[in-house]
Amino acid sequence: MARNGNGSPPYFIWLGEHDVDRAIAGGKGASLARLLSLGVPVPEACVLTTAAWEAFATSTGLQSPSAKDDPARIRALVANAPMPSPLVDAISHIYQRFEVLPGAHVSLAVRSSGTMEDSGSLSFAGLHDTILGVRSHAGLEIAIRQCWASLWSDRAVDYRRAARLVDENPSIAVVIQQVVRPDVSFVLFTVDPVTGNPDHTVITATWGLGEGVVSGRVTPDHIVVDRDGRIVRYVVGAKEFMTLEDPPPGEGTRQVPVPRVMQGLRALTDDQAARIASIGQSLAEKLGFPADIEGGIADGQVWLFQARPITTLQDDNDVARARLVVSSIPSIRHEDHSQRKQERTAP
Amino acid sequence: MIVESTGTGTAFPVDWSSVSVTGTLTHDRMHFPHPISPLGSSLAETAFVYGHRNASREYHMVMEFQTITINHYRFDGVLPSSPAPDIAEQGRLAEDALRDEIGRLLERWHAEHFPSIEARLRQLRAMDPRDLPATGQLAMLDEIHRIASDLWTIYFRIVFPMTTAIQAFDEFYGEVIGGSDQDAQALLVGTNSKSVIAGIALGDLAGSAHSLGLEQLFATTPVEEVMSQLGQSESGRAFLGQLDGFLEEYGLRSDLFDIATPTWQEDPSFALATVASYLRSGYDARAAQMEAAGKADAAVTEAREQLAAYPEAVCQQFDMMLQAARQAAFLQEEHNFYIDQQGLALVRLVVLRFGNDPVRKGLLASEDHIFMLTGDEVRELVASVPTPELRSNVMDLVSQRQREMEIARTLEPPPFVGQPPEEPAGASNPSLRGMANFFGAPPQLSDDPSRIPGNPGSRGSVTGVARVARTLDDAKHLRPGEILVTTTTMPPWTPLFGVAAAVVTETGGSLSHCAIVAREYGIPAVVGAWGATRRIETGQQITVDGTKGVITLH
Numbered sequence: 001m002a003r004n005g006n007g008s009p010p011y012f013i014w015l016g017e018h019d020v021d022r023a024i025a026g027g028k029g030a031s032l033a034r035l036l037s038l039g040v041p042v043p044e045a046c047v048l049t050t051a052a053w054e055a056f057a058t059s060t061g062l063q064s065p066s067a068k069d070d071p072a073r074i075r076a077l078v079a080n081a082p083m084p085s086p087l088v089d090a091i092s093h094i095y096q097r098f099e100v101l102p103g104a105h106v107s108l109a110v111r112s113s114g115t116m117e118d119s120g121s122l123s124f125a126g127l128h129d130t131i132l133g134v135r136s137h138a139g140l141e142i143a144i145r146q147c148w149a150s151l152w153s154d155r156a157v158d159y160r161r162a163a164r165l166v167d168e169n170p171s172i173a174v175v176i177q178q179v180v181r182p183d184v185s186f187v188l189f190t191v192d193p194v195t196g197n198p199d200h201t202v203i204t205a206t207w208g209l210g211e212g213v214v215s216g217r218v219t220p221d222h223i224v225v226d227r228d229g230r231i232v233r234y235v236v237g238a239k240e241f242m243t244l245e246d247p248p249p250g251e252g253t254r255q256v257p258v259p260r261v262m263q264g265l266r267a268l269t270d271d272q273a274a275r276i277a278s279i280g281q282s283l284a285e286k287l288g289f290p291a292d293i294e295g296g297i298a299d300g301q302v303w304l305f306q307a308r309p310i311t312t313l314q315d316d317n318d319v320a321r322a323r324l325v326v327s328s329i330p331s332i333r334h335e336d337h338s339q340r341k342q343e344r345t346a347p
Numbered sequence: 348m349i350v351e352s353t354g355t356g357t358a359f360p361v362d363w364s365s366v367s368v369t370g371t372l373t374h375d376r377m378h379f380p381h382p383i384s385p386l387g388s389s390l391a392e393t394a395f396v397y398g399h400r401n402a403s404r405e406y407h408m409v410m411e412f413q414t415i416t417i418n419h420y421r422f423d424g425v426l427p428s429s430p431a432p433d434i435a436e437q438g439r440l441a442e443d444a445l446r447d448e449i450g451r452l453l454e455r456w457h458a459e460h461f462p463s464i465e466a467r468l469r470q471l472r473a474m475d476p477r478d479l480p481a482t483g484q485l486a487m488l489d490e491i492h493r494i495a496s497d498l499w500t501i502y503f504r505i506v507f508p509m510t511t512a513i514q515a516f517d518e519f520y521g522e523v524i525g526g527s528d529q530d531a532q533a534l535l536v537g538t539n540s541k542s543v544i545a546g547i548a549l550g551d552l553a554g555s556a557h558s559l560g561l562e563q564l565f566a567t568t569p570v571e572e573v574m575s576q577l578g579q580s581e582s583g584r585a586f587l588g589q590l591d592g593f594l595e596e597y598g599l600r601s602d603l604f605d606i607a608t609p610t611w612q613e614d615p616s617f618a619l620a621t622v623a624s625y626l627r628s629g630y631d632a633r634a635a636q637m638e639a640a641g642k643a644d645a646a647v648t649e650a651r652e653q654l655a656a657y658p659e660a661v662c663q664q665f666d667m668m669l670q671a672a673r674q675a676a677f678l679q680e681e682h683n684f685y686i687d688q689q690g691l692a693l694v695r696l697v698v699l700r701f702g703n704d705p706v707r708k709g710l711l712a713s714e715d716h717i718f719m720l721t722g723d724e725v726r727e728l729v730a731s732v733p734t735p736e737l738r739s740n741v742m743d744l745v746s747q748r749q750r751e752m753e754i755a756r757t758l759e760p761p762p763f764v765g766q767p768p769e770e771p772a773g774a775s776n777p778s779l780r781g782m783a784n785f786f787g788a789p790p791q792l793s794d795d796p797s798r799i800p801g802n803p804g805s806r807g808s809v810t811g812v813a814r815v816a817r818t819l820d821d822a823k824h825l826r827p828g829e830i831l832v833t834t835t836t837m838p839p840w841t842p843l844f845g846v847a848a849a850v851v852t853e854t855g856g857s858l859s860h861c862a863i864v865a866r867e868y869g870i871p872a873v874v875g876a877w878g879a880t881r882r883i884e885t886g887q888q889i890t891v892d893g894t895k896g897v898i899t900l901h
Contacts, residue, residue: 181656182658183658183659183660184658184660207658207660207661208657208658242658242661244656244657244658245656246656247653247655247656256523257522259518259519259522259523259661259664260518260522261515261518261519261664261668262660262661262664265660265664267660299659
């Protein structure tokens, strides 16, 4: 933990064994810390805290109330104002640590982590930014500024107005995480979401990054595993498209068709399906609720990216459990894209 | 029946449409550009059809091979089997069967196909009907027929999955990496197949001629006289010893799919002409093979780099399909060497021995006249007691057939008989699509008199002097750096690719033998260029663009 002197919160925190307060790590940062503390296999991650944002905001004079009235001006300031030197040092430090991690190259997911999102009654889902495939020091700084600016997107400002949160002082943290490039992405339900059968773990899986399997735009493989790890059913889906990372120097992702000859093949072996089901079951036990889990397999290793209660099983009492939503990266959500598109096209 | 034959025969040629045909039968110009002998036809009509039927059933392929001979030209086609089975279900079974098979092409070749081919070739080598009574000779004819049928069954067992493997790889490559079939094919060269090795052996023979100081002799002696000239000197005789070794190993091949054509062992003039070409051009077959293999390796490395961002499963699938396609590219030449070439050559040599008895009895003027009879007629001849009447009937029949063959050579057979071919629909599986790429797109016509469109065969563009050769015998005159223009090329032609600047054929597609070997030799090729041998003249300047598949006349 990098202390910021005088006992004030640090600018950045490497996530590990301990839970971290939502007030300094934001909703996503806090839930990611929780996932890690539960011993879930999650890729290496760091949070640039709300203290970092506040130091930046102070140095650029963004705390004055009048500034809040013109989101566009604030966004321009956030994009262009000089970075205070302690923050420059912090960003360098973070980037360098990712650089020495094992792996072919640095590829980071940078995500805004608002202090009010995922706070139970308010979802803020998709309001803030995720930038995938960040591969340079300069790119990291740009991505951080973009996440900060997302706090002042027209939609976010409208949302706060509608929710009568205008008087509160919004703050934001940024989660920076090693991107794992899954060979196979999956979504797993620790109970059957349709029948409610608690003995059946249901997995949907497809090739490539997770967008395909969470967006509903491809027909993934559908696997049912019982408590003993036996495959009850394996229905091969066509898996029409897969999402891939752009090759360097590109920093985005692209969708490519799955070769015809592979559309009829299984994305998971029986052993892999059983292993994933068992990891999911043990996480659900620790969380204390049936979970909807996103994850992937990279170089044979299983990683989990996000876990939350299964919404179709929720009753009113379960809403409170949303607090326990734990999330990681990358889970490129379909709605992220569609909403950002709306934002761009909004008058 | 020969015995009842009047000797006058029926009118020749018959009207192409006078033969009743179910469906569409096309003239296979790629394999049979010239008239085929009656005995060659009989063999095709029995062994080839039998093999196709056997193997296609094994792979659940729903089709029936049909072949007929009209005016000594072969027409064939495949029809759906009747009664019509559940096509969709059979299609799935066929795809599964072929998919299983392409994963173990080489394994099955080594464990099963090659040993059975070798055993049958050994049997053929050992056969000699000359001292057998008629019953023994008839039994031997049955045995030859059985062996030929087995060989063609093995042939199709290899050809169906082989074509599927190459086509499936081309399609996979196109889907994940993009580019043309030819980009995909660039990864499949350098497979060290028998065709390439035979070319290298011929190169070594040229190397021997060089070190024996025979370059002058080869450069100044007409090819017909080279043999006798070589016999006159010690170094020449040393070379002839090596030539015998080469022919023993690689000489069981002939120009075409017709057992009436002499093998290189019987007539080594083409091998000698190629040695002369290699000497003139300084072509180094070994270096060329190394270079081709190096290029393929580089293309594979580049493709793997392009796949770096893909999931592991895609990379594994790519490697698996590449391996299958490389095995298939290897087997394409390998099976051809042992079945098409050695198998047919050995059948020819045994059948020639069946001509020995009739010649002694005065029924045939020459052993090779036996090829002018059909299979049934040969059996009848073997079983008959020689009488003056039989003698005159057989002699008449042979000369009638010889006259017909002469006339047939001047005929231009129609592209098909029967119902007009349907528009080529997108074939439903990689095997059928592969077959389509083997035989090539239907002929294209161009309004521009200076352009002949064809199918891209091998990349690159070259401008040079054309050498039009309709037969391997014509092709002997090819000079280094000339562009070979021909109807079709069979594997025995391939050593010429070492000295030709480019090659043009009137038949075939990107998976045809000619295209594959041209890529192997790294020379541009346009295949399936309809009318090329008529529209181009020897000596004419032409540009061959193998990337686009177009020939420009200057």
